[in-house]
Amino acid sequence: xxxxxxxxxxxxxxxxxxxxxxxxxxxxxxxxxxxxxxxxxxxxxxxxxxxxxxxxxxxxxxxxxxxxxxxxxxxxxxxxxxxxxxxxxxxxxxxxxxxxxxxxxxxxxxxxxxxxxxx
Amino acid sequence: xxxxxxxxxxxxxxxxxxxxxxxxxxxxxxxxxxxxxxxxxxxxxxxxxxxxxxxxxxxxxxxxxxxxxxxxxxxxxxxxxxxxxxxxxxxxxxxxxxxxxxxxxxxxxxxxxxxxxxxxxxxxxxxxxxxxxxxxxxxxxxxxxxxxxxxxxxxxxxxxxxxxxxxxxxxxxxxxxxxxxxxxxxxxxxxxxxxxxxxxxxxxxxxxxxx
Amino acid sequence: xxxxxxxxxxxxxxxxxxxxxxxxxxxxxxxxxxxxxxxxxxxxxxxxxxxxxxxxxxxxxxxxxxxxxxxxxxxxxxxxxxxxxxxxxxxxxxxxxxxxxxxxxxxxxxxxxxxxxxxxxxxxxxxxxxxxxxxxxxxxxxxxxxxxxxxxxxxxxxxxxxxxxxxxxxxxxxxxxxxxxxxxxxxxxxxxxxxxxxxxxxxxxx
Numbered sequence: 001x002x003x004x005x006x007x008x009x010x011x012x013x014x015x016x017x018x019x020x021x022x023x024x025x026x027x028x029x030x031x032x033x034x035x036x037x038x039x040x041x042x043x044x045x046x047x048x049x050x051x052x053x054x055x056x057x058x059x060x061x062x063x064x065x066x067x068x069x070x071x072x073x074x075x076x077x078x079x080x081x082x083x084x085x086x087x088x089x090x091x092x093x094x095x096x097x098x099x100x101x102x103x104x105x106x107x108x109x110x111x112x113x114x115x116x117x118x119x
Numbered sequence: 120x121x122x123x124x125x126x127x128x129x130x131x132x133x134x135x136x137x138x139x140x141x142x143x144x145x146x147x148x149x150x151x152x153x154x155x156x157x158x159x160x161x162x163x164x165x166x167x168x169x170x171x172x173x174x175x176x177x178x179x180x181x182x183x184x185x186x187x188x189x190x191x192x193x194x195x196x197x198x199x200x201x202x203x204x205x206x207x208x209x210x211x212x213x214x215x216x217x218x219x220x221x222x223x224x225x226x227x228x229x230x231x232x233x234x235x236x237x238x239x240x241x242x243x244x245x246x247x248x249x250x251x252x253x254x255x256x257x258x259x260x261x262x263x264x265x266x267x268x269x270x271x272x273x274x275x276x277x278x279x280x281x282x283x284x285x286x287x288x289x290x291x292x293x294x295x296x297x298x299x300x301x302x303x304x305x306x307x308x309x310x311x312x313x314x315x316x317x318x319x320x321x322x323x324x325x326x327x328x329x330x
Numbered sequence: 331x332x333x334x335x336x337x338x339x340x341x342x343x344x345x346x347x348x349x350x351x352x353x354x355x356x357x358x359x360x361x362x363x364x365x366x367x368x369x370x371x372x373x374x375x376x377x378x379x380x381x382x383x384x385x386x387x388x389x390x391x392x393x394x395x396x397x398x399x400x401x402x403x404x405x406x407x408x409x410x411x412x413x414x415x416x417x418x419x420x421x422x423x424x425x426x427x428x429x430x431x432x433x434x435x436x437x438x439x440x441x442x443x444x445x446x447x448x449x450x451x452x453x454x455x456x457x458x459x460x461x462x463x464x465x466x467x468x469x470x471x472x473x474x475x476x477x478x479x480x481x482x483x484x485x486x487x488x489x490x491x492x493x494x495x496x497x498x499x500x501x502x503x504x505x506x507x508x509x510x511x512x513x514x515x516x517x518x519x520x521x522x523x524x525x526x527x528x529x530x531x532x533x534x535x536x
Contacts, residue, residue, distance in 0.1 A: 006444065009447050009448075009451060012447075012448060012451055013451050013454075013455065016398065016451060016452060016455040017455060017458075019398065019399065019402070020402045020455055020456075020458070020459040020462075023401050023402060023403070023459070024462070024463075141429070218429070219429060220495070221425060221426040221491050221495070222349065222426055222427070222429070222430075224495055225349060225426060231495065232497070234495065235495060235496045235497040238495065238496050239496065262514075262515055265507075265511065266511055266514065266515065269507070269508055269511035269512075270511075272508070273481070273485070273508070273511070273512070276484070276485070276488065276489070276492050277481060277484065279492075280484060280488050280492065283428075283488070284480075284484050284487075284488065286428075287425075287428065287442075287446065287487070288443075288446060289443060300473075300477055301477055301480060301481060304474055304477035304478060304481060305481065305512075307470070307471060307474060308470070308515030308516060309515065
């Protein structure tokens with residue numbers, strides 16, 4: 001079978017260049033590369049609540065993640081926005097359910113964990 | 120005396136025919152016509168085509184031996200250049216042989232055995248020339264013996280196969296400067312500083328020759 | 331192996347010994363161990379056999395070219411050399427019969443030239459890649475890597491018939507040595523280390 005498609009030599013050369021550069025970048029990863037995963041792993045042990053803010057005409061949905069053992073460690077992330085408040089509310093509700101480790105909310109936060117000083 | 124010149128005339132015309140039509144397609148009749156003599160006359164000197172081919176080959180080898188014998192006396196860089204120029208000219212003259220070496224060797228096994236020995240001799244001469252350049256400080260010994268072993272052989276392989284490879288790649292076979300460049304590229308990585316300077320001087324001289 | 335395959339393998343063996351032009355259908359049939367009539371059933375004429383043999387040849391050549399995908403490193407190049415060795419060993423007749431083929435089968439020559447261009451391009455890119463990696467020196471004289479590419483290509487393609495011409499052995503390790511000898515003068519220290527560690531110690535020739 002005669003080949004119906006043929007590559008111009010310059011194009012072939014460029015293709016080989018790309019292949020070669022792949023071998024530059026496609027190397028085995030290093031330990032420190034995975035730090036981003038380790039650093040954010042605490043997020044999987046959090047209680048989540050949703051928050052709606054009206055900003056610039058749209059309702060912004062934010063999720064607030066607080067670690068159930070050390071509630072002082074928390075983070076608020078803006079997830080999505082919607083112009084209709086009701087829709088935003090529904091979206092927030094379902095996003096919270098999705099993000100939370102414990103959807104039914106049986107996780108308890110103990111006041112002792114708060115470690116507040118009453119001075 | 121007349122016999123010798125007649126013989127030479129036949130061989131020269133044989134080479135013309137071989138170059139034009141390829142060795143396989145040439146018949147005694149063609150050579151006789153080219154030489155303007157009768158077949159009877161020609162076969163008196165050379166009985167068959169095989170005998171002619173053998174004689175032509177011997178002629179080529181003898182000329183190569185002359186070149187190499189001159190060369191090995193004092194193989195400086197400019198002598199290498201001269202060897203390259205004369206070898207190239209010889210190749211152009213005996214074009215049919217260099218374009219069809221492998222086929223000829225297959226068809227004439229006695230020539231092949233003799234030619235193998237000739238190549239070995241050529242390799243030895245080149246090894247001596249390399250040794251000379253090593254001891255005079257033009258080549259650096261850093262590369263190691265194995266490298267120079269291969270270099271001597273690569274020199275002859277590149278030279279002998281030049282026309283063949285140009286035709287396989289569809290490039291013109293009569294470009295001397297490309298030929299020269301290919302061969303010197305084999306030597307360049309072994310240069311010492313002195314060698315490099317000598318080579319650059321040689322190049323400057325050559326440029327003057329062209330213009 | 332079916333009959334068609336056996337016929338082609340027999341044809342290749344005969345081409346290698348006598349040359350494409352000199353082999354007759356009767357010989358191919360005998361070498362395969364079948365009758366000429368049976369042969370004619372599979373292949374109409376000699377031209378059909380030659381074309382089919384070249385299809386096999388180009389197919390195998392494509393595969394060798396694809397092995398570039400494995401990587402442009404020294405080890406992979408060594409491996410590709412091994413493939414080239416067995417390829418040129420098997421299809422010895424190609425180079426010897428070059429002019430016969432050119433006369434009678436010009437389409438085959440065109441395809442061959444495409445492959446030669448790709449082969450040259452691959453060698454060039456390997457050199458470039460290894461310069462980037464610090465394995466090979468930067469071009470000491472401008473344009474020398476182009477010439478080196480050509481010389482490497484020539485060694486790969488013509489080393490075997492040349493050895494046969496000289497009456498010398500054609501083993502794979504000698505072949506690889508001849509090719510690496512072209513490249514080794516351009517190794518950096520890092521290149522020498524990698525070559526010694528991953529491919530072979532440099533002074534292997536005996």
